[in-house]
Amino acid sequence: MKGWDWSSFLEYLVSFYLLEGVWVTIWLTAASLLIGLVCGLIAALLRMSKSPILQMPARLYTWVWRGTPLLVQLIILYTGLPQIGIKLSVVQCSLIGLGVNEGAYLSEIIRAGIMSVDRGQFNAARALGMNYRVMMRRIILPQASRIIVPDLGNRFNGLLKFSSLASVISLEELMRRAQMLTQVKFAVLEIFIVASIYYLALTTIWGVAQAHIEEYFERGYSQKNSRRTKTLARTE
């Protein structure tokens, strides 16, 4: 039995080689989420349109991309597509794979958020003469965001860890860097505990950020600190 080696653990905890992998994980996740948001928003809006012709591509997109594993999608992008003449780089495959896959899930989350906004808001906006674009941008989506953000935060948390799948197509993010380090001393437990600590740190930092974003969208809803409640309290 080898036992736990504290000096190896501490050495890997501050390893620049691993930290480079952490940075790749961060930008990969952030960029993929942005791509996912764009894809998801477009798909959600298409899905909610009255025309079945517009709905079709959105339904097809969510059906296929939620119905097949992310790993298979990445392998098809990187190793399969070149067979029919489409050759994308490792970074392109990782971003497209993670982003488009995430978009399929986000489209459902966004759709749920929009549906949660009171019908009256849509009617009032129309009554005020707003067109579709203005109504969505100024009235509906800001209110829908309150419902979307918690689930979106959940997805971002998951994406931070799913990004490790990109290692299968040779992207050197945190997981792959950890694998590569194991061959030096075979301190497998120490290295992967360090990697886990980094993942935990990232998801924790995101958790704090998410809490602040949720608080921002909660303005105007919470009874406790709303201006209306304070005014009422003063006059009583």
Add this chain to the structure above:
Amino acid sequence: MRRTLVCILVAVVVVSQAALVCAQTKGTPLVSSPPLLRPGKLIMAINATIPPVQYIDDKGNLRGMRVELGDEIARRLNLEANWVNIQFEAMIPGLQGSRWDMINTGLFYTEERAKIMSLVPYELQAISVSVPKGNPHKVKSTEDMAGKVVAVEVAGYEERNIKAINQEQVARGLRPMDIRTFNTFADCYQALKAGQVEAVVSVDATGKYYQDRGDFERAIFGLKGSPASLAFKSRELAETVAKILNDMKQDGFYDKLFDRWGVAKIYGWEKWTGSFKIH
């Protein structure tokens, strides 16, 4: 009537038990547990992604020279061969963690590995570079690989050595290679086939196999040669298997097996003493 039935029942039980005992005594394991992890079984880890030495055929069966070698070792020890097909980087930690008795994946012999496991060298191997058919980039030496995208399996001997060669070349002023690591050699070759990489760094036997089959060309071979070894956690088991290898050499099985698969025998190694042992 009842007495007859009882007699017949007893006879059946006795005969079947006798048959079982006969079967067991005919093949009593020559190694007990411990040092084996499970009695009567020889658990071997392999990464069956590099034909011809170890691969999965199109019917899903484990095939290859090393598979035959492992099966024969188990047979001669009256043990049941249990194969664990797993990626390379999990093997050494798995051996140390007592998940398998032996690593039979052509583990390259190195001094550091010999310090943490019992290694019995048995095959001559070296690093090869495979390129697309026709060698479009005219790769003849590692210098020609400068600036190219190269695939290699993660956390192995080949990765370490190609990175060392790359570093040494960069120090001399050549352009660096873009070394991409994949989980297995199969993934590397798929990337080569897809044109995502320009070369794959693997082992001589595999490079030659793909060249003979016409898939890829073997542009370079014979780099950083070192014997492939069987690896054990238990020294006792290693010595037992070394003895079996010596028996195989004696009765000609070893020579015939290697000739049939076209793999280089250990005899050419400069440290070969004439018999298989732990180095």
